[in-house]
Amino acid sequence: MHKTSGQRDPAAAFPLPLERDDAGERRQANRAVGISAAGLAVTGLAELLIAILTGSVGLLGDAIHNLSDVSTSAVVFLGFRLSRRGPTERYSYGLERAEDLAGIGIALVIWVSAAFAGVESVRKLLGHGSTAHVGIGIAGAVLGIVGNQVVARYKLVVGRRIRSATLVADARHSWLDALSSAGALAGLIAVAAGQHWGDPVAGLAVTLFIGHVGWEVTTDVVGRLADGVEPEVITAAEAAAGDLPGVVHAHARARWTGRVLRVEVEAWVDPGLTAREADALGHQAATAIAAVRPDAGSFTWITRAAPE
Numbered sequence: 165m166h167k168t169s170g171q172r173d174p175a176a177a178f179p180l181p182l183e184r185d186d187a188g189e190r191r192q193a194n195r196a197v198g199i200s201a202a203g204l205a206v207t208g209l210a211e212l213l214i215a216i217l218t219g220s221v222g223l224l225g226d227a228i229h230n231l232s233d234v235s236t237s238a239v240v241f242l243g244f245r246l247s248r249r250g251p252t253e254r255y256s257y258g259l260e261r262a263e264d265l266a267g268i269g270i271a272l273v274i275w276v277s278a279a280f281a282g283v284e285s286v287r288k289l290l291g292h293g294s295t296a297h298v299g300i301g302i303a304g305a306v307l308g309i310v311g312n313q314v315v316a317r318y319k320l321v322v323g324r325r326i327r328s329a330t331l332v333a334d335a336r337h338s339w340l341d342a343l344s345s346a347g348a349l350a351g352l353i354a355v356a357a358g359q360h361w362g363d364p365v366a367g368l369a370v371t372l373f374i375g376h377v378g379w380e381v382t383t384d385v386v387g388r389l390a391d392g393v394e395p396e397v398i399t400a401a402e403a404a405a406g407d408l409p410g411v412v413h414a415h416a417r418a419r420w421t422g423r424v425l426r427v428e429v430e431a432w433v434d435p436g437l438t439a440r441e442a443d444a445l446g447h448q449a450a451t452a453i454a455a456v457r458p459d460a461g462s463f464t465w466i467t468r469a470a471p472e
């Protein structure tokens with residue numbers, strides 16, 4: 165076992181040819197995610213304080229939602245840091261799954277938050293609870309709308325500049341989140357107009373929003389931990405490897421570990437090939453797969469002699 169740096173690269177034999185992300189663009193994306201998360205954290209904390217001051221459950225739910233979004237960004241960061249550590253002899257695939265493990269924790273926090281916001285809303289609705297300092301509450305909801313819109317705009321601009329689909333999708337998420345704050349605002353305006361049920365009803369609507377985030381995070385994490393992958397990845401890898409001259413049949417498997425898509429191809433090749441020629445085929449397969457699936461981060465190539 166070589167242990168020169170305490171790390172080894174399991175995919176070293178078949179390096180994927182493409183530089184997947186330009187380092188500069190990745191840094192810009194990370195900076196955008198970090199600044200957005202900081203902005204949302206400030207927004208969420210301010211909303212939380214105002215929710216406690218006013219007793220508004222709509223604002224409470226919206227604050228919890230924004231803070232859960234911040235925590236998911238924190239997990240992405242954590243995963244990115246840990247995955248850069250690289251494999252060791254004990255963790256020979258690296259610590260990429262740390263992100264998925266943390267994701268389970270985040271999902272639990274989101275579900276508990278949703279339950280909390282829901283229970284508080286129902287209690288206020290049934291108990292005819294009152295809302296104090298409605299004007300400050302309205303300012304808090306407006307802050308929620310503005311905070312999410314500013315963050316959405318910022319992510320969209322950076323995302324388009326560096327052509328990051330993830331960042332653009334994230335911008336859309338923040339844009340939709342402004343709707344949740346608008347719900348809290350509508351509830352408080354109803355309260356100001358003398359309709360006491362406005363705030364708890366808005367609280368229930370915002371609870372549904374939190375439940376939606378919880379559902380997305382949960383299905384994503386469970387799918388990854390169960391080694392789920394879009395079937396197109398398999399068909400694309402099998403087609404790319406199977407079309408190479410000398411390959412009789414190719415069988416592919418793939419799974420995500422954290423942010424890394426690991427593709428494994430078992431190829432039945434012409435039995436007359438030498439080991440060196442079979443190895444060269446592996447390099448060609450890596451190039452072909454990287455061309456169709458640029459998100460592939462690790463490639464394993466296994467050759468078998470096809471029956472004559």
Ligand SMILES: [Zn+2]
Binds near residue numbers: 229233337341377
């Ligand atoms: Zn959200």
